[in-house]
Amino acid sequence: MSAAEAPGTRVRRASSEATKFHMSSRAVDRSVEEYASWSDKKCVKHLAMVRWGSAQTMPCPHCNTCTRHYFYEADLRWKCKHCGSKFSVTSQTVFASRKMPYRKLLAALHLWACGAAGQPALELRRMLQFKSYNTAFTLVSKLREGLIRGFNTGLISGVVEMDGAHASGRRAREKRGRPQNYRSPEEVQESEKQALLTTAARQKKRREEKAAALAAGGTVDPATGQVFPETRRLVFTLRRRSGAKGQGAVITRVGVGLAESPDVVEALAATYVAIPESVLATDTGTAFSKLGKRFQLHLQVNHSETLSGPDGQHNNNAESFSARQDRSEKGVYLNIEPKYLHDYAVETAFREDNRRKAPGAQADLALHHALTVGESHFWRGYTHGKHRSYEMLATGNRNYPASGPPKGVPQMSVGVGRLPR
Structure with a gap:
């Protein structure tokens, strides 16, 4: 019997730096x-x-x-x-x-x-x-x-971790209230039809579905060829390591893209990183291969095999941001539409960088940014129908229609817009 299994024995795990601060x-x-x-x-x-x-x-x-x-x-x-x-x-x-x-x-x-x-x-x-x-x-x-x-401005340098994570476009509203494995009679019937198709017929059907999705505004993952829905986005993060043991990352920049493609990561790096004096740390995604050649060094870790490479290669700080953003989207805000995804991602980046500050200090810092950037460009006159007409993407702003109710229609009208959060 090991010491951990012996009666009356308590196994204590060393507290992390985050736990020490919060307690x-x-x-x-x-x-x-x-x-x-x-x-x-x-x-x-x-x-x-x-x-x-x-x-x-x-x-x-x-x-x-x-x-x-x-x-x-x-x-x-x-x-x-x-x-x-x-x-x-x-x-x-x-x-x-x-x-x-x-x-x-x-x-x-x-x-x-x-x-x-x-x-x-x-x-x-x-x-x-x-x-x-x-x-x-x-x-x-x-x-x-x-x-x-x-806050989300300026260049960073040093060891910069970069990663992308899927967000939005999850069809949450149509799935709400349904059991996880529930299938409607129409879906069951369609599944039975698929089972009767030959391999060639299935491939033809997939090509037709892919063409229809692209025509509707969907995007293709350059690595896998998978077609994403029109509302699917990827949140990219660039995080500078602190260099001090146990302190994680200290500066974060974020951006939103339609896919994990070379043009998106190139645009983000050009906007936020002093490339000639930096080291890039990523996973083995194909989008980062060309970009990594412009840095002093490109550290890569194969996540299908390990979280950290044999020489300590990792991008776990970028993954930490993605985990907090995922909790924010699925557990707090829900239904974040692509138009405002960049706004919420920047909020998550701010919380990550200031995670070891007390709430009053965090509020003062966020308030300082709000009081020093001038009048609102996006929300002034919002309740009178003046809405931002575009979503903010790494490769440039893109027109995006309003999803809420028209002016004069109650916010909670049936079938109009998304439920607020």
Whole structure:
């Protein structure tokens, strides 16, 4: 009998660095209760510190004069000493023209930061009693926009891991409420017909189905020849290793592509990686072969055989991002449509890079991006029918129709759009 099987013996496994952090006092800083006790003035001063780094000296959003402007405590705004314009702490930001009280805004962002894989707008609405779903949805969507324009930018170098993972296009809605192995009578009948076909007839039918799928907007996997549905996408991640033991990756960049093809990975690398001074770590996917020749070194691991090569080759940090993104899509947000997949992927990248910061610090960092990228390009006027007309892909923006209800039609009308999350 081994020591582990002996009665009364407890086997203890060494805690990971992530577990040590989450169980420590460093994982907790502020609470929603604390925000609720703040005065409006304290909220404004906190937002000013997050945006400008000072609650006394800041640049005027209208003329960029940086000095100690006149502060009017009655309406919580400043008056520029140079041009005389008045401005608030959210002027010319993604939250410009907001009507939400400052305390509720800070509480919402704190709750958003508390989610390890995400925070559904529906749940946020219930916790903070927003009058409408759109209020909560546009709030967190504007925060994601700040991350897209402020966080997911710039070049990375060093040892860069790269990987792609399938997302969206899972026909979740038509499968919802059905047992996993359920087949409708029509599907059973079609299966019986397939069994009677000859090999040549099956091959002909597959060619016809492939041609029909491509005509409908589907894409082909260049490695396997498999045809993906029109709504299927791949989320690609590029992660720079920290170099310190147990610290994983420190900087993440993400992009979305239609397939794992050479042109997609080339576009991502050109956008986010300082190639001449970097080492690339990937799996043995054919899309990375040509790209790897441009790096100082290309480390590859064959995932059909092992997770880590004989000399330590791996891309496990990129796989870690894919796992969190998968939990976010299937367990939190559900039904992420391709049009906004890039937004949610950037959110996951932000959570991955800041996984060892307390929620208050995460919220402040995300808020800093939202307050420094200018007014919203994607969500300003969203509730009045002004929607983004394209999806953001690695190879360039692509027109994408709106999937929600037309203006004037209730959000939850039967058969209109997707259920919100």
